[in-house]
Amino acid sequence: MVTREAEPTLRALLSRRELALRLADDESAFRPGALDRPTRWVHSSDLDDPTPFLAEDLVLLTTGTQFPTDGDYPFDAYVRRLVDRGVAALGFGTEVVRDGIPPDLAAACRAAGLPLFEVPYSTPFIAVARANAEAVAAQAYARRTWALSAQRALALAALRPDGLGATIAELAKQLDTWVGMYDAAGELVREHPAGALSPTAADTLRAEVG
Template identity: 55%
Template sequence: MPTVRILLARREFGLTLLTPTDAMPAAGLDAEASWVHSSDLLDPTPFLTQGQVLLTTGTQFGGSAAGPTATGRPAAGDSATDSSSDSDDSDYDGYVRRLVGSGVVALGFGTEVVRTTPHGLIAACVANALPLLDVPYRTPFIAVARYAADLLAEQDYARNTWALSAQRALSLAALRPDGLSATLAELARQLGGWVALTDASGAVQRAFPAKALSESSRADIETAAKRMLLGRRRAASSVTGAHTTASLQTIGASERLLGVLAHGGNGDADQATQQVVTSVVALAGLALEQGHAVETAGTAVRAALVRALDDVRALAEQSDGLSASEVAALGAARSRIDAELEPTRMADAATASASGGGAAGLLPGVDDPQIRSRAMALLAPLTAGDQQGVLARSLLVWLEHNGVYDSASRELGVHRHTLTARIRSAAHLLGRDFTAFADRAEVWAALRAVRTRA
């Protein structure tokens, strides 16, 4: 991100700082510039955004020339004794105050285009702690703006490259047997901070690195998480306090929130960071949904088993001198117990698969009718427009090749351009953006759930 200091350091521009450094705030020259803009309006603030560097020639202040310059040199074409119709100091002060109020981080004055830098403007910038730069006549404003734009483009490219690399690393982590924990640990490493996951009650269940959260930070996170979960709606929030600075995001759908993902210790989260975190929120939602389905099934089985054992206990109390009919009743009870235990065995198998099945461990239980129904609902637009299943199969293969067209098209036996057209059609039907990792993960999970059941 360009800063005032970086612009001053660019020798070919020849920029000079006219406001004394001791009159500037500590971070004044290191404030990040979101853009460089030029305007000669007396009030350009309606057309400015936060964090801009503004360049001006000074025509808005009236007068065709100034008296002595900031260095004591007369303006070009004027004598040292020429008078000027310069603006009032109050005009300069009001102008600078408006700029500061709109978030301008520095003002650049193009000298000798119309006039030299007025002393009143320098005084107003000093009074309002706004860096004022002298831009020499030989330096076009567009050159400064283009340089800043190039720096911003380089930063965007670097952040996008990082986001892609981070998502690949997270995908590999999800393939490990301990998929969810490995993914959260990898996210903490990629962000260079800490990551915490709460349950549906707001209590922190996992944190990476393990000892990254102090007791006070943990308490702050849990308080904020509980407040978000009570809202029963998907939400994002932040915590800024004496002990903790963190970003939080709910996991799961509204009215069925499963927990909160929190991260901090890595500065402000930009768009690339948010994109990576959102992809992990999607994966965590799948994992927690799967765990909830297995837990619900286990609870139902245990309740049924207790009911069956009540019958056995009643028979056992009367076991002395059993008649043939009573023995037959015991046999029937045992058969009922075996029948009740069968779902337990299936739930155990699902739990084992979830904990040791690599990427499948992050998927919901595909045998759960509710999960399958949700997957089919998500894919319904694709199914309706793809009667032969060509788009669905192509999409699944492409996703399993991590979005690489060449290798996916070879497996499908079609031309790369054909596959590209199919993926675009699928994205249009589903209303999804497959450049977003979260959308790819959710659709892949739905396709896997439906295919595994078929």
């Protein structure tokens, strides 16, 4: 089956050595599971408020031209807008208009639990976006391949002498989970693996089916 590890995530993006991306803080500084959150797209913007043009689970890249080099800037408000919009992470392109990530931006991301990483000058933003797009395409291909393979396996199982039982067993194998079939009265008539549900889970499921 297609596992969670196959999903395009920030962790997978950061692991691409050719991109040379670097987290601004230790992983413990961010929300639990933040690096394993699926990333649907990578977009770049230097707008002060890009949120009207963003979607959830998106990685935003910026060079920071919207941040003044002298004077104060409300980094906390900027980061809060991104978090409220559902942005998964922020990538800062260094050595374009600034040497390194602005400390106040790093502090704001740390306070909000938003993953912040450095995109070195040698790595074009388009390369980061393309790497994530390739991962999304690879996942889609893997899902289609698995679906066709699972459909073929279920069709063959249905042709066996005990077609119903074999189909349920094959479905449990393909989904890597317990599978059961209930009759019109809400009683469990087939399951695989047999007896895998705890009494509490079985009672809860029977009530929901009923």
